[in-house]
Amino acid sequence: MSVPRLLRHPWTVFLGRRAARLLLSLGVVLTASFAMIRLIPGDPVRAALGVDAAPALVAARRHQLGLDAPFLAQYRHYLDGLVHGDLGTSLVTGTPVAELVRTRLPATLEIAGLAFLVTLAVALPGGLLAAVRTRDGRRPRSELAFTMVTAGLAGVPDFVLAAGLTALLAVGLQLLPVAGAAGAESFVLPVLALALAPTAVLLRIVRVEALKVLGEDYLRTSRSKRLSPARRYLRHAAPNTATAALTVAGSLLPAMIAGTVLVEKVFAWPGIGSALAQSVVSQDYPVVQAMVLILGTTVLLAGLLVDVLLAVLDPRSTIRES
């Protein structure tokens, strides 16, 4: 393929646009995380160290954070540090934040990723099944029950569920570990807490999308060919439902990653989220800054991953609409 044609190829255009958007968003995250410390009312160093801290120590920390330099120089210094993997130093413990991220990021990705997979695994077939069973106004009672139950479950806040589960299962029944990451069982509660509401949301959306597909002309065509129900639903309806369902699922992923902050706090899960929650309380701003940066970036990369996946699955619609 010649170079100009390659440049005009839909995939090139799609990836190019998507990359530009990612860079722009990353710029926002970088700037926001940088500006954060400077925007906080009052002196963050004194706030973290306490009002009784020795002025010399405060000045030293300020210098260490580069807060005494001119604004642009600070920004350059910040970016320079990031490029070299320097995310700053904790005001409270004095350890490098990069070290904290390295040890804690995997734990967060594990529960968020697992929760996402559980959501997909339950909601895609479940929503399709619900649509097939309640199509054309069949089983109105089941439909009402489905609507109400999923509405209820979608309204359950993850951290409240986490606290409730802890109270009931772990303390009351002593069945599952309630805190920390140790062994496979310890994943059950955090993943359940993160996945329940998104699963309910996605179940509803998949059902609605599947009902739309079931009402399409081509499903009537497949009925006019008298194909078996299994073939009609799995071969004709399911693939056309999947794209729309995955698009919505993709938009749930960032919220799931953000949800780890609260859920990890409840379960004392050794991830980014609980580190963020802790450092917010202790006003350890360099850590807060780095965690916001890391979580924000994770969200953006996850969004990119979902978009590219969708484009691979259904190049026609995704690439065109980008």
Add this chain to the structure above:
Amino acid sequence: MTALQVRDLTVRHHGPHGPVTAVDGVSLEIPPGTTLGLVGESGSGKSSLAHALVGLTPVHGGRVLLDGREVRVRTVGDRRRLGRLVQIVLQDPDSALDPRMTVRQTLVEAATVFHRLDRPARAARVTGLLELVGLDPGLADRLPRQLSGGQRQRVAVARALAVGPELLIADEITSALDVSVQAAVLNTIRDLQRRLGLSMLFIGHNLPAVCHVSDTVAVMRDGRIVETAPTEALLRSPRHPYTRALLDSVPRLPPGRS
């Protein structure tokens, strides 16, 4: 009486694979008080042309002249000056009217864009407009969903006429209507054009319907005008092969035996 001249008009859209030229250097002319029919199949660019004339789509080249003066649509002021002279009626009877406004509200809004009217004058204007398009003035307080498709299109015509335009663009206004309803709307359009001395651009894909109301017919294909001729001449001796193909494709009832 207003004359419209279009010279080398070009309109491009953003497509999935770069810009698509929808209207490709079109020139046409509507002498004052006459109707130009524009006929073409889907994707021929006829609707893009209509939208461009009233500023709903940006123009990429060429000129539009009203009575010899260049038309501009950059600012709201420009658009308002254009709106006084040129109005458009569009295809879809389902979305032609604001679903939350009664016929009266719709017509009063249009009638008061350029003129102040007191309460009795408004009522009289609404009645007059409805009678003009052949509707019962008793329909004035209905909502669009209480009207049939043909009635909605008539109200849309009345709304366009409310500002007293001199050029009316009708973009596929009967395409979504049943044949018997289409006939009634075509009669109304023809009647209005004669009574008010309007200049008109009547766009459609149905050749017989377009010919029925037009003095001159232009045939459009792939963004270009392939043939323009007075209606009788075009029907009698089409010159372009595509015009002939279109004419041959029109279904005709077989002549009777009895």
Add this chain to the structure above:
Amino acid sequence: MPLPRRYLRSPMAWITAVMLASLLALALAAPLLWGAAADRPNPSAVLQGPSTAHPFGTDNLGRDVLARVLTATRPSLLLALAATLLGATGGILLGAATAVVGRRARRLLAGLINLLLAFPALLVAMFLAVVFGAGTAGAVLALAVAGIPGFARLAQTLAAAVAGTDHLAAARVLGLRRHRLLWRHVLPNIAEPLLLATTTAAGTALVALAGLSFLGLGVQPPAYDWGQLLNQGLDRIFADPLPALAPGLAVLYAALTFQLLGEVLAGRVARRTPAPRTPAPPPAPSERAEDGLVLQVEDLSVELPTPEGVIRPVCGVDLSLRPGEIVGLVGESGSGKSLTALAIADLLPEQARITRRTLRLLGADLATMTPRQRDRDLATGLAMVFQNPASALNPSLRISTQLTEAVRAHRGMSRTEALTQASDALRQVALPPTVLRARPHQLSGGQRQRVMIAAGLMMRPGLIIADEPTTALDVTVQRQITQLLSGIRRDSGAAILFISHDIALVGEFCDRVLVMYAGTIVESLPADRLATGARHPYTHALVASVPDLGADRDRPLPTVPGAPPDPLAPAPGCPFEPRCPRRRDRCAEQAPPLGDLDAEQRVACWNPVPVEVLAS
């Protein structure tokens, strides 16, 4: 939003109303009733477990947890509402503005909304709460700002739908100013879904606020809300789960209330169309088969339940086709012509009730068959071609699959055999075999309709029902498709039922024409009699109202005054009577049957158009 009466019968609506009322009552009354108890420290009863005096225990200052949870209803609700309203106002204005501003500003706004949407609201709220400083005002402001992109996107999507309508285009051309477009035409038309979204968002804001307080970023002591109480309870959850459970349950209760309120307002809790209760009568065997008919239908009726009541869009239709015959079924929208076809093919939705005296396909009685047998007979004897080839083919399957799946399922053909036959079928419709590898979106409209016809030919059916097969196509392509169908009839001897609204097309292309009006067949005649021999006043008027290229353009086209009857209010007598220029007293009382005029023509009219009028 007016609440329809059906809510009165919905238990979920009642439950939601009670939950909402209880929340509001608590928010109003709790601080008055338990406010003092909630704030009274008791050093002798610090961190107690549940007891009769303190059902959920006490906190670290000896204050009653239950009283604190109940009293916290007011601040929790008020703050959530404040954040929602602020966020909704900002977001809606931002999003709706995209419909009325210029092209460049619109792209800029859309880009901004996209950018903000990439970040989850909770993360943004946390970030902003840190920046604004921990505290009530900071948290509310943070939540409001974090909610803006979501509302903006929703408003943008809804406003884009309004912006695409003809009435907004007309309003622009009228020269209305932007603020008027926004307030008068855009916002009122998107208000309902936005109100709904605001309800749900209030629940989300309540939860998010609790989350911020739970993290220590929201309400600061000595003030308190549910999130802060939950945080305090969590510290001692292993010793005492109840103090954590109580505020948790409160958040859950409020969140569920808002969620259910959204469902109720969206009308998803009330059942709409009640399914017909009476069981269908067992199908009686069809009347005697007439020899040599491909399709024999007598007295076919369809009943459909709609939200407004049961309608009968098809009533008492008779039709029959001989091998190799092309019959046109013509009528205007709502005449029941498509439903007739779907009823014959057994493709109507489940709620539809079909009755018929006779329904025979190729002589076999479809009424008395088992469903399995009927499926086989219909699959192999009847092919359907639908109106819109763009949507009748499955967009995600290759043409090869869509052509071969039926023969493989019903004739047990191998893949290779089926593919060979598919190439043959494509050749019959003048398409190259390479089309097999394509997907529908790679084909033009005309090509897709050819593929649909080829798929029908795969079964070598005795009958092809083509339901408006050319309506979605250009007029030049239409001619190709009708010629193709004529050729197929000639080569295969299949009968074709051709359904259309275009009486000229039907008259030109068919052997015989059935004219349908308001669910009944009003006239059946040979196609070559349409122009000058139509006897029913409706057929007569329909023929006359077609613009003719040769006609005198100075004379107005003949029209039919009035509108078709309301299907919800069927009147006795002839359905065309109110619009008929030839009506008699009898017409309003008694519906005319479809009676023979001669061997080839039947008409349902008490006073048909006389032949001498036609001749003149």
